[in-house]
Amino acid sequence: MKLKWFGTASVALTGPSGSILFDPFVPLKGSDVDTKLEDFDGFGHIFVTHGHFDHIVSIPAVVERNPGASVYCTKTPFETLLKKGVPEKNLRLISFGQTLEAAGFEVSVRHGKHTPLPGISPGLILHYLRYPGRRNAPFLLRENRICRENDETVFYHVSCGGKNVSLMGSLNIRDDVDYPCRADALVLPFNGVGDLCSLSDRIISRLSPGRILLDHYDNTFPPLTQPVDAGPLLRTHSGKAELLEHKKEYEI
Secondary structure, eight states, rough: EEEEEEEEOOOOEETTTTTEEOOOOOOOTOOOOOOOOGGTTTTTEESOOOSSSSHHHEEEEEEEESSEEEEEEEEHHHHHHHHOOOOOGEEEETTOOOEETTTEEEEEEEEOOOOOOOOOOHHHHHHHHHHGGGHHHHHHHHHHHHHTTOOOEEEEEEETTEEEEEEEEESSOOSOOOOOOOEEEEEOOOOOOOOOOHHHHHHHHHHHHOOOOSSSSSSSSSTOOOOOOOOHHHHHHTTEEEEEOBBBBBEE
């Protein structure tokens, strides 16, 4: 199995029979990430972790370029994508506890949990006003109202060719869900509020993955984002954790 990261939470997995894609997102103006819409061409199976804009807003354009693609998502992003013009024939409603087959992959759907979101503070407002990416603010305000999570974040566990990858859409897990442990790799979104290292350590301790691959730490929708320093976590888990690099291919 091979893995490639396109920024934010956009991850592709490739096996002997094909590829699957998670949360395709084209960065906004002002980002230093060079992902383009055409990078998502050719994917026939697209999986959504949750309904926030940075996980679904590019999907209508991706489907328009790839009209045969199937988009797998829970009820809230399903309804949002319908409103955004994705044809219903392209959408596949999924539920927690379900296991799917796609392009030679077995995909298990578990109930995840979203990390806490930042509140509005004077420092955040000042950041908005000073940052060149402030021109994205009207778009971000609109999409944040439209694109809801509704406690539907998905934790995916993917198997192919004897290898297993656990993929999270947000830095949190539930206490009442039995998650698969000891995956060959855990894709961990290193973003949110509070002590990210403590949140990550709790998840890593519980799931015991062989490797920890950090994504979502980059600056893809300024001014809401800026690069996150993962240095302390990388040092704590030296030899096991690494930052994913944009468009680099990893063998799992």
